Amino acid sequence: MSLSASKIRKTALRGRLLSFDADPSQSAKAARFIEDGVLVFEDGIITEIGEAADILKRLDLDVPVIDHRPYLIMPGFIDPHLHMPQTQVIGSYGAELMDWLHSYTFPEESRYSDPELCGSSSVFLIEELLRCGTTTAAVYCTSHPASVDAFFAEADRRGMRMIAGKVMMDRNAPEALLDTPERGYEESKALIERWHGKGRLSYAITPRFAPTSSEAQLLATGVLAAEHPDMHIQTHLSENHGEIAFVRELFPWSKDYTEVYERHGLVRDRALFGHCIHLTERERTSLADNGASAIFCPTSNLFLGSGLFDLAGMKMAGIKVGLATDIGGGTSYSMLTTAMEAYKVLALRRQTLKAYDAFHMMTAGNAAALGLEDRIGRLAPGYEADVVVLDGHATVALRQRMERVQTLAEELFVLMTMGDDRVVAATYVAGKRVHDRQAFTHRPMEDRPEFQLRAADLPAESLAETGDQ
Numbered sequence: 001m002s003l004s005a006s007k008i009r010k011t012a013l014r015g016r017l018l019s020f021d022a023d024p025s026q027s028a029k030a031a032r033f034i035e036d037g038v039l040v041f042e043d044g045i046i047t048e049i050g051e052a053a054d055i056l057k058r059l060d061l062d063v064p065v066i067d068h069r070p071y072l073i074m075p076g077f078i079d080p081h082l083h084m085p086q087t088q089v090i091g092s093y094g095a096e097l098m099d100w101l102h103s104y105t106f107p108e109e110s111r112y113s114d115p116e117l118c119g120s121s122s123v124f125l126i127e128e129l130l131r132c133g134t135t136t137a138a139v140y141c142t143s144h145p146a147s148v149d150a151f152f153a154e155a156d157r158r159g160m161r162m163i164a165g166k167v168m169m170d171r172n173a174p175e176a177l178l179d180t181p182e183r184g185y186e187e188s189k190a191l192i193e194r195w196h197g198k199g200r201l202s203y204a205i206t207p208r209f210a211p212t213s214s215e216a217q218l219l220a221t222g223v224l225a226a227e228h229p230d231m232h233i234q235t236h237l238s239e240n241h242g243e244i245a246f247v248r249e250l251f252p253w254s255k256d257y258t259e260v261y262e263r264h265g266l267v268r269d270r271a272l273f274g275h276c277i278h279l280t281e282r283e284r285t286s287l288a289d290n291g292a293s294a295i296f297c298p299t300s301n302l303f304l305g306s307g308l309f310d311l312a313g314m315k316m317a318g319i320k321v322g323l324a325t326d327i328g329g330g331t332s333y334s335m336l337t338t339a340m341e342a343y344k345v346l347a348l349r350r351q352t353l354k355a356y357d358a359f360h361m362m363t364a365g366n367a368a369a370l371g372l373e374d375r376i377g378r379l380a381p382g383y384e385a386d387v388v389v390l391d392g393h394a395t396v397a398l399r400q401r402m403e404r405v406q407t408l409a410e411e412l413f414v415l416m417t418m419g420d421d422r423v424v425a426a427t428y429v430a431g432k433r434v435h436d437r438q439a440f441t442h443r444p445m446e447d448r449p450e451f452q453l454r455a456a457d458l459p460a461e462s463l464a465e466t467g468d469q
């Protein structure tokens with residue numbers, strides 16, 4: 001028997017469901033956990049979530065139920081800061097920010113004048129993110145418009161919610177990477193027309209950071225931002241002391257780094273500032289008052305020795321905070337590993353990061369930092385069906401450790417301490433399974449207890465993406 005096209009659009013997942021309705025640091029009832037739950041989605045949107053016993057008895061018998069028990073099912077992870085052209089820069093030895101940019105990153109980004117490389121790197125990055133359970137990211141491409149075309153084309157092909165933009169820079173970088181204020185503006189504008197709002201894609205206005213943009217370019221960027229008041233802006237802010245001193249030299253009129261962006265109308269809602277490690281009180285107040293988001297990138301901050309993010313201070317100031325990998329200054333694609341490194345950074349600051357807070361940050365918290373809290377980051381009716389399935393017993397060491405675990409909070413903390421891409425059993429984008437760990441290891445379908453379906457003939461299209469990963 002084959003299922004009709006109208007029926008196969010509806011699918012259900014069964015497993016241990018976890019989602020956050022609010023920030024667990026603010027509300028004791030923020031986490032919603034169902035030990036044996038079912039999540040139903042149709043045409044890429046979640047339609048129902050609840051106890052398996054309730055939902056299964058009224059679910060149409062033709063709806064495939066993919067049984068992921070005993071795995072955890074969560075909203076797909078969200079990574080609000082990373083660089084597409086830096087997948088071959090990760091782990092470049094021994095430099096601080098400005099040296100690292102000039103010695104490794106700029107030479108690598110110069111290669112992206114080649115559209116073929118833009119294409120192959122975009123495919124690699126997206127597949128790697130999906131393998132790690134990340135379904136949405138805010139992505140810096142290079143200054144070449146072709147890099148944005150390639151990335152968006154690949155994300156769109158897979159139906160992903162992605163944010164990306166062309167880096168604008170017109171000074172203090174190799175000639176091959178520089179645009180001009182006019183070209184940066186025009187090229188961004190053309191890309192916005194081509195991609196913004198297509199499928200689930202959104203454009204981000206992307207001046208790399210103050211040191212690589214002239215005042216004229218920041219002015220043009222401000223004009224572009226004013227023309228698109230709801231659009232994301234992404235840039236870097238206050239990562240490293242050398243960088244801050246350089247900004248002081250380049251913009252002597254400015255009382256601090258943040259004012260350089262403020263002056264050009266770039267500190268606002270949906271503005272994403274990577275790092276924000278060494279901010280003054282005034283700068284924090286400005287980010288909070290203007291509704292901007294600070295993005296905490298712990299593996300990058302440790303790797304480049306940039307400094308220790310002050311999460312408690314940022315939250316106290318009322319700033320929205322996101323947690324991100326910052327590939328390739330960052331060293332892992334995994335949001336679980338990133339959360340563990342965040343915990344360690346905060347431990348050095350005598351602060352803590354509870355497991356619920358960390359998992360909230362990776363999902364609903366990061367959605368809020370991106371201003372997308374009404375669409376992604378939660379398992380709730382009306383939300384987009386981007387989902388990650390986590391296997392807490394994926395490695396020998398995890399199985400040994402999990403024997404002593406007694407609460408969900410303990411389980412989650414072990415998962416983020418010892419977990420990485422290996423614990424991601426499956427990833428769904430808009431209701432479609434796009435990563436399947438078992439297919440990745442080439443085990444035949446029949447051997448997989450988690451994919452025993454109530455309706456055995458799951459449509460071929462829902463497995464089409466998994467065969468060669």
Ligand SMILES: [Zn+2]
Pocket residue numbers: 081082083236274326329
């Ligand atoms: Zn960055």
